[in-house]
Amino acid sequence: MSEYMLETKNLGISFGGLKAVQDVNIKIKKKQLYGLIGPNGAGKTTVFNLLTGVYTPTTGEFILDGENLTGKSQEVINHRGIARTFQNIRLFNNMSVIRNVLVGLHNQNEFHVNPLTSMLRLPRHYKCEVEMRNKAKELLKIFGLEEERNNLACNLPYGKQRKLEIARALATNPKLLLLDEPAAGMNPNETAELMDTIRFVRDKFDMTILLIEHDMKLVGGICEELTVLNFGTVLAQGKTDEVLNDPRVITAYVGEDE
């Protein structure tokens, strides 16, 4: 069995003539907290879109826990174990907090009930509903959202909406969690709390986490290894401290500030 949860091999995609992502090779060990960083427009979100089936790679492949998922649909990829959050939060705003998590749980085989059982409201249907609500409550408790479970998602403060998005992604029982700029728009206190939450999720669920982030404090604080993208290709890769001190990486970011 592979020691890696995710391997990408020469992953790439072109849009018209533009090679948005090219020859990206990343290996993420099981239970690792791994960062994907790089200046604006470097191709980070495009890599997430490739790994979740939003885009089909033009070149290369990606393997999750030994299974090649290249070319599979978004639903299949999610079922096989990749879940994500988005740069701009995408919750079901007019649903309650708990409903948002229940939507994620409905995706799981464990909770699949024969449609006839549901239609006829047979005991199995109710048992499943109760189990799902309990599971959803458990998840909300972990994220400190249990008290607000019946509020509308849109009424949660920003930091809590971010947490709810992570809870909903976890409800699909993934092997790999992709977080797209989880600290975007957060103040330093919220960011510090989020760092604790991400570490906790990794430890509690033995989760492998790949995150895109611009906040270097967060990246340096929690990521064990990094890949830096620049103009769609890998600029540097390896242990976080070494990568962040790599002169090529510093130059790429200085260029961004100008």
Ligand SMILES: Nc1ncnc2c1ncn2[C@@H]1O[C@H](COP(=O)(O)OP(=O)(O)OP(=O)(O)O)[C@@H](O)[C@H]1O
């Ligand atoms: N569907 C698409 N059609 C055409 N070009 C695209 C498409 N999706 C992404 N691109 C291009 O791919 C490049 C990489 O964009 P991407 O959003 O992945 O960068 P990023 O590193 O996530 O940037 P940011 O940090 O600003 O979010 C950009 O030049 C972008 O315009």
